[in-house]
């Protein structure tokens with residue numbers, strides 16, 4: 001639920017990181033921080049504070065930091081309150097190592113206890129801080145093997161400068177070492193071609209051959225030196241940073257989910273790892289980008305590497321190495337992102353939410369464009385399977401609910417719809433013949449990924465539906481359908497919700513063998529959706545927002561497809577306006593909720609030609625108790641106090657009727673002076689269980 005960003009290359013890193021963080025702010029926005037390796041002093045500088053990125057940036061001037069290597073983080077608090085101490089980057093005791101983390105370290109308490117016993121001092125309450133101390137602990141432990149990925153038998157070409165090396169067992173050959181302040185003990189060194197200067201060496205057991213050493217201040221003991229050409233008082237060599245090995249070890253201690261970027265003073269590198277939290281790499285001519293998704297680096301490069309679980313990355317200027325901590329050597333392909341920079345920008349819109357609502361005439365057309373062969377294979381899987389589950393959270397869950405009505409109405413197929421966070425309770429129903437549709441805009445929702453894991457444990461087949469190529473979910477399924485909505489930056493789902501509904505309609509129609517009809521109806525929807533985003537509609541919804549502003553509660557009802565639409569509409573209004581809004585099935589009102597209705601209580605009624613009589617009589621029951629009735633329908637009924645006019649589009653009503661409510665939710669936030677793109681306490685990608 002946090003956003004992470006890193007850059008190493010030849011460009012100044014700080015403006016890249018702060019612009020990138022702005023694009024990631026939707027993932028978390030209670031505090032923000034950056035760490036830069038100064039090109040001038042070589043030291044690590046950290047600036048961080050509480051607030052949204054613009055506020056903190058104005059105050060702390062991230063862009064002033066020099067250097068070409070940096071990392072940045074935008075936080076959504078999980079462990080520890082919102083405070084400067086708890087914001088990232090976190091450092092070790094010495095302030096030489098900086099890390100940023102997205103995810104949850106489940107064993108942080110035991111790790112912290114162990115580190116405290118060893119004398120480490122913590123400055124905040126987060127689970128993440130243990131990572132910096134673990135790396136430090138390992139670096140100080142003297143148990144580190146040779147540098148980074150270099151196996152004992154391999155060779156090191158050049159080492160810049162090293163402050164201290166604990167102990168090294170064996171190095172075959174080193175071509176050149178800049179300067180080393182102190183080396184604890186070295187058991188054996190094959191050959192060293194040149195060493196700049198070494199201040200102090202504890203003990204060296206054996207050195208093969210050293211061609212030249214500029215200066216060595218003091219050496220405690222050297223047991224054997226085979227050949228040294230021009231050394232006055234025998235030097236030795238140090239090695240590059242033991243940072244990579246320490247990181248590798250430290251990451252191995254972590255349980256939970258994590259995308260981590262780490263840097264250390266004195267080493268021109270960023271070390272990273274990912275497990276169950278998103279991390280992608282961007283590759284440009286001038287450098288390497290790390291980010292939680294592609295949007296922060298789209299303006300510099302569209303070449304992206306999607307990392308997989310346990311991938312361990314070391315990026316230096318001009319080089320990038322990736323291995324997998326479980327599988328060893330791996331070759332990760334470079335893909336090209338199709339999203340454009342413009343799509344990821346607000347353009348002339350005041351907020352992403354409005355831009356994304358207005359994009360829907362186009363995005364629903366893109367949602368219907370699915371690979372026919374994939375759809376046919378999925379249809380076959382449904383027909384041959386035994387039991388179908390739709391699993392999702394939030395708005396995606398509402399789209400699934402809508403999907404289950406569509407499957408039933410259009411294809412006569414029963415589908416179980418389960419909230420992903422509740423799915424474990426159904427695991428015992430799963431078999432290798434069960435088909436599970438996992439639906440998630442971000443493709444990173446932890447609850448959904450957890451459900452997918454449970455389904456896989458039982459051998460069930462998975463169909464993934466997501467909007468983010470390269471996301472965890474996009475790699476998990478037996479079949480994949482992409483929503484094709486383009487980046488959705490606003491925390492609230494709008495265009496991805498309607499795309500999901502369209503895809504559900506497509507699947508139901510394909511099952512019933514009437515997909516041509518579906519394609520035609522979706523095409524016809526273009527103008528209807530376009531008209532809903534007209535100036536007049538917005539003006540009318542603004543007026544309605546003004547009427548609703550002082551209300552503490554809003555209720556919504558519908559039946560069938562209009563019920564699931566009411567559920568989605570209620571979620572939109574409550575999450576962005578903070579007004580309590582709840583949806584009920586029209587028939588349920590009399591079983592309890594009617595008690596909530598009093599003088600002036602607003603009630604939205606979603607009406608379709610199919611169920612108008614019954615739902616209108618439900619509205620009348622409310623009106624009779626003083627309720628203020630707002631109708632969403634294609635005709636004005638006398639029971640309505642306010643009418644939102646929408647065309648009746650039959651099975652596509654869940655799209656048509658949701659859009660005015662999205663606009664209303666937006667207008668409510670604006671009238672209330674709230675930021676519609678970043679509602680309080682929420683994050684776009686919910687990567688915690």
Ligand code: F6R
Pocket residue numbers: 393394395396397439440441442443444445448491492493494571572575684685686
């Ligand atoms: C509501 C909203 C959330 C998400 C939910 C699932 O506007 O955006 O309720 O729908 O967090 O997210 P995804 O679809 O990314 O799994």
